Amino acid sequence: TIAYLSQQLGTKFDHFAESVLPSLIVLIPNSAKVMSTSGIVCIRFIMQFVHTNRLIPIITGSITSKSNIIRRYSMEFVNQILHSWPTHCLEKHIAILQDAVKKGISDADLEARAYSRKA
Template sequence: AAQYDCFFQHLRLLDGALKLSAKDLRSQVVREACITVAHLSTVLGNKFDHGAEAIVPTLFNLVPNSAKVMATSGCAAIRFIIRHTHVPRLIPVITSNCTSKSVAVRRRCFEFLDLLLQEWQTHSLERHISVLAETIKKGIHDADSEARIEARKCYWGFHSHFSREAEHLYHTLESSYQKALQSHLKNSDSIVSLPQSDRSSSSSQESLNRPLSAKRSPTGSTTSRASTVSTKSVSTTGSLQRSRSDIDVNAA
């Protein structure tokens, strides 16, 4: 269907329906909506830009949900979008949630930002250097210890793209925060030393696994649905699966 010019025009008509399904009170409906969004992002890549921009704010509302199925489905869908749909307009959406009042949202947002800095090419980030730097600085000072850890990961990811701006940010920090950054670099597998071509294939987050074994081009993947579905059948933390075994259909 994606080979037809009119497909993407008509796909936009589904934005409202997808957002409505992601807001549903039934966990199974929300899960299926997230699976659909993740699949569209995986198959269409950057051509899913309009749909991703429309649905991501709704997915962020699922992150602090007390229903685990809804929260994990929303987080997994966001990860798929970050991996496969590299649209600069998504950056302000993510960074704005890094200052949320919800601790859970802030933790996840810095995790998403770290993934974004690993997966995306530098040219996709250039328009938002100042926003990224300011967001990371706030994260390093966050009241939550886990959010600070994720923010320190983000700093070194940011450093691998924009070393000069990262150094400037480093020198604006108090000595205690500078030491924490250096300590994090020594105690973790840093990607700073990797060349640009290898950066997108590196991931320091153990909770995420690549849904596709084949390499993607910067414009996105065109993997067939059959291949994607078979890959999703593998049980991973970061993947969405159309399995009913872990869903209570009576839960709302």
């Protein structure tokens, strides 16, 4: 339902997305595959339809997580942001995004490095 709301409301969904995104990121390494996958899909929908610069620090902040799975998907989300969002949304946090890509390139996880290179 959160993914559907983000799809229907678009940028009007930004305040709610900002409050729910940290909880969705915590779901990613969950051992129950249904919970993990639903969190990942929901974040993908939010990144696709809710273009607000307030979400960028939340995503880039999770790149320093201990969990390699969170780091991997965070780099995937950064890649999605850089390829699909308009540039005016990215300009405010360009330094944070550059730092995130640099961290991703030197990450221990193979897939996180791959997503970082694509970004």
